Each structure stands twice: as structure tokens, then as C-alpha cells.
Amino acid sequence: SQQGEEDPQALSIQEGENATMNCSYKTSINNLQWYRQNSGRGLVHLILIRSNEREKHSGRLRVTLDTSKKSSSLLITASRAADTASYFCATGRADTGNQFYFGTGTSLTVIP
Amino acid sequence: DAEITQSPRHKITETGRQVTLACHQTWNHNNMFWYRQDLGHGLRLIHYSYGVQDTNKGEVSDGYSVSRSNTEDLPLTLESAASSQTSVYFCASTQGVGYEQYFGPGTRLTVT
Numbered sequence: 582s583q584q585g586e587e588d589p590q591a592l593s594i595q596e597g598e599n600a601t602m603n604c605s606y607k608t609s610i611n612n613l614q615w616y617r618q619n620s621g622r623g624l625v626h627l628i629l630i631r632s633n634e635r636e637k638h639s640g641r642l643r644v645t646l647d648t649s650k651k652s653s654s655l656l657i658t659a660s661r662a663a664d665t666a667s668y669f670c671a672t673g674r675a676d677t678g679n680q681f682y683f684g685t686g687t688s689l690t691v692i693p
Numbered sequence: 694d695a696e697i698t699q700s701p702r703h704k705i706t707e708t709g710r711q712v713t714l715a716c717h718q719t720w721n722h723n724n725m726f727w728y729r730q731d732l733g734h735g736l737r738l739i740h741y742s743y744g745v746q747d748t749n750k751g752e753v754s755d756g757y758s759v760s761r762s763n764t765e766d767l768p769l770t771l772e773s774a775a776s777s778q779t780s781v782y783f784c785a786s787t788q789g790v791g792y793e794q795y796f797g798p799g800t801r802l803t804v805t
Contacts, residue, residue: 585735612791623783623796624736631791669735673791680751681794683728683736 585670585684593690600657602687604670611673613646615655618667662693695720699784699797706804712771714800716784724787725767727759729780742767774804
């Protein structure tokens with residue numbers, strides 16, 4: 582069964598604007614990761630946040646985690662056309678060790 | 694540089710044929726995973742391995758098998774291909790719990 586679910590399914594913004602994507606999950610987790618997938622390519626890891634962390638930054642990326650609401654958000658600031666991709670959250674569940682469960686993804690289009 | 698590769702990148706086969714997809718990583722990771730990606734489903738775990746001679750079923754393992762005879766390789770076999778197995782297949786590896794996964798470029802399989 583799907584663990585994570587991203588929202589919105591699709592997002593279209595102008596270059597320079599911020600993009601926010603959300604991920605909700607169902608069970609307790611050890612960590613949550615965000616990945617990017619460009620069309621026709623494999624997934625690339627962006628950022629990992631552990632269950633005892635609330636916020637993490639990496640360059641233009643900001644991730645928050647609210648374990649009480651079982652949700653996470655990914656913020657991309659000052660977006661660029663090169664950010665156009667699909668973004669997935671993946672949860673490392675506390676009960677299944679090393680397995681990851683992926684959501685269905687958010688398709689982001691950044692218009693130049 | 695360490696990498697993870699998949700072959701073939703594209704494969705067309707007929708219903709009922711046996712097909713093997715190769716995955717090779719030079720990260721020296723013990724943990725390897727196979728996923729399939731379909732529209733509307735995100736990535737779903739097929740099989741995974743935590744080390745040589747170790748294999749485990751994921752959430753969509755029916756019709757698939759894996760074997761792990763060395764650290765570097767985790768081939769995925771479709772014993773008797775079905776049209777429902779038309780998909781894009783991704784292999785991934787990780788150092789361990791709480792670490793990022795590294796993905797291969799994917800294999801697009803079409804079963805006619």
C-alpha cells in the first residue's frame with residue numbers, strides 16, 4: 582500500500598517564484614526523504630530529514646517535518662526552469678527497517 | 694566514481710517469455726532494491742536484498758524473482774512475462790538505514 586502521498590499532483594509556477602509541495606504519510610517513520618526525477622531519468626536524492634528533526638535546509642531547499650500530523654513539506658525558493666521535474670517523498674518506516682515507501686509525486690513545471 | 698547501472702535500458706518482449714533485468718552497483722552497498730514505476734502509482738517495491746544470499750519480497754513481488762550471489766549485482770527475473778508487467782523498472786542501493794538511495798537510470802520494459 583502507498584505510504585506517502587504528495588499534494589498537489591501538479592504545480593505550475595513562474596521562474597523566480599517559490600514552490601511548495603506537501604507529503605502525507607500513514608505510519609511512524611524513522612526518516613523522510615525527498616527525491617527529484619527529471620523526465621525519463623532515475624531519481625536523485627535531494628534531502629533527508631530524521632524523525633527527531635523539524636526543519637532542514639539545503640541550498641534553495643527547505644524541508645519541514647511534523648510527525649504529529651504525519652506530514653512534510655518541501656519548499657523550493659527562487660525557482661528556476663531547471664527545477665522542472667517530478668518530486669517524490671519517500672518514508673523510511675519504523676516497522677520495516679531499511680525499506681522506503683514512495684508517494685505518487687508532484688509534477689512541477691517552472692515557466693521561464 | 695561509484696555508480697549504479699541497469700541493462701538493458703529498453704526491452705520489448707512477448708507474453709510468456711522469461712526476462713532478466715540487470716542491476717550493477719559499484720558503491721559496495723549491501724542493500725539493493727528493485728522498484729517498478731507506473732503512472733498513478735509512484736514507485737512500488739518489488740524485491741530487496743540486505744546482502745549476499747539474502748532476498749526479500751516487497752509489496753508487488755508476484756511474478757518476479759531476484760538472486761544475490763555477490764555484493765554488486767541484483768538481477769530481476771520475470772519468470773513468465775505478462776502485459777501487466779509493462780512498466781519502468783528502477784534499481785537502487787543504499788548504505789544502510791537512514792541513508793539516501795542511489796538509483797539507476799531505469800529499464801523500460803514492454804510486454805506485448
